[in-house]
Every structure is written in C-alpha cells, then in structure tokens.
Amino acid sequence: MTDLLAADTAMGAVTLNVADPDRMTRYYRDAIGLEVLAQEGPRTTLGRPGRPIVILEHSPELRHAAPHEAGLFHTAILFDTQEALAAAVYSVAQAHPGTFTGSSDHLVSQAFYFDDPEGNGVELYWDRDRSAWSWVHGSVEMSTLYLDPNAFLNEHLSERAAEGAGLGDARVGHVHLSVGDVPTAREFYVDRLGFERTFEFPGQAVFVSAGGYHHHMAMNIWNSRGAGRRQRTLGLGRVDILVPDADDLGALTERMTHFGIETRDDGQTVAFDDPWANLIRVTTPGRE
Secondary structure, eight states: OOOOOOOOEEEEEEEESOOHHHHHIIIIISOOEEEEEEEETTEEEETTTTTTEEEEETTTTOOOOOOOOOSEEEEEEEEESHHHHHHHHHHHHHHSSTEEEEEEEEEEEEEEEEEEETTTTEEEEOOOOGHHHHOEEEEEOOEEOOOOOOOOHHHHOOOOHHSSSOOOOOEEEEEEEESHHHHHHIIIIIISOOOOEEEEETTTTEEEETTOOSEEEEEEEETTOOOOOOOHHHHHHHHEESSSSSHHHHHHHHHHHHHHHOOOSSSSSEEEEEEOOOOEEEEEEOOO
C-alpha cells in the first residue's frame, strides 16, 4: 500500500456555499480577475481556462458559520508573477476597500490577505523560486515578516496591470482550514491522507504538502480551538485535491479504506470527510 500522495499532487477548486451568488461572482470575477468558466443552475465556476479555482454554490437556505466553528480559514490563489499578483491586489483594494486584512513575506512567498463579501478568507500570493527555499531537518523555513503593500505595488504594479486584474496564470496554491486540534489534523492529513508535514507551529497549526511544496494545505486552531464536527453552513462546501492518474486515486482509496475512513467512490472521484466534516474530494485533472 502506497503511504504518500504522488509528488505532483496539486490543489483543485474550492467550492463555497454562498448566499448572494451575483455579488460573489462580481468579487471573484471583477476584483480578483478570474473568468466565469461555467454557469449551470445554482453553480458558477470561476478560474482560468481549463482550471477551475472557485465554485460558487447558491445555498440560500444555509446560515453563516460562527467564527469559532471549523471550516475554511482561507483559499490561497497563487499567481505566476509579481506583476499579476500586484494587479489582483490593487484591483481588490480599489473595488473592496476595507476588506484587506494583512500582508506578509513568508520567505517562500509574498502574500496578501482579504475577506470576500461573505467573510471567506482569501489569500493572494506569489512564490519565490524553490531554489530560494531553505529546508532544515525536513521542515521548510517560513516566517511572517512585514510586507509593505504600498511598496510592493509601487515596485510591481505596471501600467498594464493597473488597467485591470486577470494577468498571467493563477491556480489554487493551497487551502488553509480551521480545525479543532492539531494532533488530530496531523494524524488525518499526514498519516491517513498521505501528505508530508512541512512546517508546524506546535499546538497551533500544521502545514502539509506533496512533492516538496511548502504547503498544499494547512490546518490551524487560531479561531476554532476545540471545534467539533461542522453542520452544513455558508462558507466552505468542498476542497478538491488533484492526483495524477487513476492508479493514484485507487491507492488513496485503498489507504483510506484500510484506516476505516468512509469514502464515496464513483469511479472517477473519491470523497470523504475529515474529522470536522470538511468535505474533501480527490480526483484527476480534467475531472473537476
């Protein structure tokens, strides 16, 4: 039985249950610069051609989650250049003033944080080249250094970028979840699901990845210490993970079954709940 996810595992789209799909579509399309890829009934898919990033599911019957509940901490959208990141940051700041929550240089990346119109966390970021990352005893060196947003925009916001977001490539780089405790998260996402631990704030957060990325997912208790299983609410609907092929999907299903984790397998995707009832779906590229 294979114990680890394939090295070229990646994150797929994040599905959000939303109350106001029109407002949320405007945010992710007009402010962040994603394209509407499909609109079918209550579901709107946004991203880049061939790559869904955010799926909005109209769910007016649901309530907002309380701040202390488990669920989504943020969806992190990765841009391929600092110019493209600057365009998105500038666009969001212009269209939604007051939603900026911070910025940091994490050594491996430069990141800007916002809340979308329904309170879902959004990170917009750019990665430094992997050759600039430092690893010590199996952990990647990360930090939270001050990053001046105005200085970043002055340096990287071109005239072309200032005319509108939507430059370059973008994808879901990582997904950060709010959970009830770190040891349970580590056991599930590392020992069961098959990510490798890459960084940890002891007792506060654990970062995990496949293939030596700094992190594809992170789980923290900063707002949700002691949280139990979620009820279905507005906010996080589903996290998608992409594995390379059907063999990898089969190996994951075998591993989860071995550990007694209930899975829903339709032959093309495998879905299961984490210990806080965050829905995780694993599939192969093109099956999103």
